[in-house]
Amino acid sequence: MSASTEVSAIAEFFKRKSIFITGATGFIGKQLVEKLIRSCPDLEHIYLLVRPKRGRAVSERLKELLSSPLFNVARAANPNFESKILALQGDILDPNLGLNAHDEQTLIENCHIVFHSAATVRFHEPLRLAVQMNVASVVKILALCHKMKKLQSVVHVSTAYANCNRNNVSEMIYPPPIQPSKLLDACEWMDDQVLDALTNKLISDRPNTYTFTKALAEYVVSQDAKELPLAIIRPSIVGCTWREPMPGWVDNYNGATGIIVAASKGLLRTMIGSGQAMADIIPVDICVNMMIAVAWHTAIKHPKTIPVYHCCTGHLGSLTWGKITEIGLGHLEHISMENAISYPHLQFTENRFRYFYLRFVREILPAFVLDGYMRLIGRKPMFIKICDKIYKNVRTIDFFTLHSWIFPIDNGILLQGEMSDFDRQAFNFDVSDLDWSQYWHIYCLGTKQYLLREDLAHMPKCRKRNIRLRRLHNFLWFGLVAVIAKLVLFRSIKFHRILIVFLRLTLSTLSAITAKLGFYRK
Incomplete structure (x- = not known):
């Protein structure tokens, strides 16, 4: 069969199917809705769990979602696609997901596939809320899935x-650090003050409540979904789109985008991290393609155990945090942003005292001077x-910029082997030919265009501004060096050398002591 007439087995599977998605207003969820509408046009309905927010009704939020530039390609192919997407008012924090009796019955009678992507992605969310959103919500979703009469797949x-x-980390579900049922019960009667005091003890060797509760959620799945056609997908750090539906689309400040x-x-010029640590960033369209392929495969193969799929790029071994600064800053020289207060520069350091020194000199002092001018x-x-806000945000990812992990992708490779050549192209999640320099160019451009909504026609002016800012920085730096040289160096070279050696020894000693005692552990 020629490529022009070949039929997609995945698109055929989704034909006349109804899908339920939680987290559809999130970064991954939006991309999932768009891809399904564009690549599986004959599906029956997509039901989205949406909560009212800041005085806006569910219908208004749905209209806002579908008016995004993300859906322009789908809209051009099918101007009436919106009729297939229905918003159901609800909230994962509410009993029974906040669904009314009619909407719940609609899902029970009609739903074939469920994608559960709703969660809090704030790393240091208070434990009670993190448990409610990331663990209790899974219990509720699975309870609903058990009632569905036509259910074929859950992701x-x-x-x-x-x-x-x-x-x-293997593609398996590990024993939990604590029994989820016990923690869920504790959250019912224990007050916030006690829970907050116990948080560090409970999460133990995990860096935050996000990773802790996501681990508990997986165990809940392993216990409550044994009879369901369910699979787990584990994305790493999700970045902008690589290819679909347009390169560089991003709409939030999470992960690498905020950096x-x-x-x-x-505004950000130094971070704690290792330049040699792997930066495992996965494009969001790759993640979504794998989700859809996993849903199809789970439905047609009926696995006896719950499969786990890593959706990562670390196995390529080609992107480190140091390389990000190298290639990323190179692109930011040309894709300059508006209203910058200094030229782009970012440096990772593992030495915490050096970090605080660099932050004080490169971030706090300039901010203080600018506030004085204001x-x-x-x-x-x-x-x-x-x-201060940037500092709090970047400190939450210290753990991930300092360490590297091995995430095997064996199940993803097996899944590709089950797909036709046509579907491997239509729902591509192979990242072996991902060019990081090209992707980072796309990322910087997409951040400027889609997230910051800056006019690309203004880039020449922005570049000139960055050149002036770099010259000003160099002038001030050399001026400061000249003053110091006049006051110290020329008067006493010997004293200066002794002072430098003493300061280096002091900083190294203090850094080693604090690292050993864990003074800076969050």
């Missing part, structure tokens, strides 16, 4: 870092506040 979206307390924005504006011209100071 639970976890994270590759659910077991980040291990260096080599790009803060560094491009000159006061002089009668405007409200804001840069110290922004600097």
